[in-house]
Amino acid sequence: MRIHALQHVVFEGLGSIETWAKNNKAPITYSQMYADANLPSVDDFDFLVVMGGPMNIYEEEQFPWLSAEKLLIKKAIDDGKIVLGVCLGAQLIADTLGAKITRNRYREIGWFPLTEIHSSMKDIIPDGALVMHWHGDTFTLPPGTQRLATSVACQNQGFIYQQRVIGLQFHLETTAEGLAALIDHCGNELTPDAPYVQTSQELLKHPDRLIHTNQMMSSLLDNLCRQRSAPK
Numbered sequence: 001m002r003i004h005a006l007q008h009v010v011f012e013g014l015g016s017i018e019t020w021a022k023n024n025k026a027p028i029t030y031s032q033m034y035a036d037a038n039l040p041s042v043d044d045f046d047f048l049v050v051m052g053g054p055m056n057i058y059e060e061e062q063f064p065w066l067s068a069e070k071l072l073i074k075k076a077i078d079d080g081k082i083v084l085g086v087c088l089g090a091q092l093i094a095d096t097l098g099a100k101i102t103r104n105r106y107r108e109i110g111w112f113p114l115t116e117i118h119s120s121m122k123d124i125i126p127d128g129a130l131v132m133h134w135h136g137d138t139f140t141l142p143p144g145t146q147r148l149a150t151s152v153a154c155q156n157q158g159f160i161y162q163q164r165v166i167g168l169q170f171h172l173e174t175t176a177e178g179l180a181a182l183i184d185h186c187g188n189e190l191t192p193d194a195p196y197v198q199t200s201q202e203l204l205k206h207p208d209r210l211i212h213t214n215q216m217m218s219s220l221l222d223n224l225c226r227q228r229s230a231p232k
Contacts, residue, residue: 001026001225004045006069008033008053008088011181015173016214017049020221033065042075047082047224050089052171054186056137057091057101070096082224083165087135090158090167097142097161104138106153109189110198111209114149114157114170121148121160124219125172131213132171132203133196134182136189139167153196163227172217176207 003026005014014021014028021028029045031037050073060066073096076083085093091101111130125131125148138154141147148158148166158168174182183190183200191197 001047002045003028003047003049004040005030005049005051006033006039006072006089007031007051008055009185010034011178011185012052013178014049014051015171015175015178016217017173017221019214020218024225033063033069036065039068039072042072042079042081045076045081047084048073048076050083050085050092052087052089052134055088057088057095066092077161077165080164082227084221084224085167086171086173087169090169091137091139093165093167094139094142094159097145097165099139099142101137101139104136104154106196107136107189107191107194108133108151108153108196109135110196110203111206112151112153112196114151116147116150118146118148118160120146120163121220124223125149125216129213129216130206130209131216132174132179132209133169134171134186134189135169138169164224166220166224172213172220174210175214176204176210179203179210 003021005028007030031039055063095101112133113128113130117125117127141156141159145159145161148160151157157170160166
């Protein structure tokens with residue numbers, strides 16, 4: 001399984017996805033978009049991971065590489081690759097599949113539960129699971145997809161397309177180091193008195209939750225790989 005990752009900022013890496021890849025002897029190559037990286041051919045990978053970032057999917061004038069990235073995502077989906085998007089990455093995939101990306105009613109940052117888990121994911125993400133959120137935008141469900149989960153602050157927390165393309169608005173991959181980096185670089189977004197924004201102290205005081213969500217990510221990745229190898 002050859003993985004290629006699209007990374008948008010230096011402080012949002014793959015987190016526990018890298019650990020899973022190492023444990024499964026799956027090589028990872030990277031396009032670091034913030035460094036004007038070249039994009040690969042779809043023939044160069046089996047699994048495309050699209051990570052998060054503070055920019056928005058419609059800021060192509062400021063981030064011109066967004067256009068080329070969207071084309072790569074579309075080619076990967078059309079070519080039958082596994083594709084996983086996290087936060088901004090999920091929004092980019094949703095846009096590619098025809099969804100509308102807008103500001104969410106609430107900025108959602110912190111540990112908040114997921115509900116209405118899609119039946120195919122209930123063995124991976126239990127109903128009521130507390131997961132890490134850090135986003136201000138959202139998406140409509142792309143045509144042909146199923147909603148993966150919802151939360152009080154955000155109706156569409158993820159989607160599934162053809163069982164091999166998944167968009168997660170939330171973060172299962174975040175490690176303690178990654179969360180600290182997010183707070184360091186984006187702490188200005190932790191606005192007081194916002195209904196769904198927690199303090200940095202609240203974000204950091206539950207390291208056990210990171211262990212649990214990393215385990216969910218590992219199970220999700222296992223499931224995606226099984227989908228690829230399943231008989232057609």
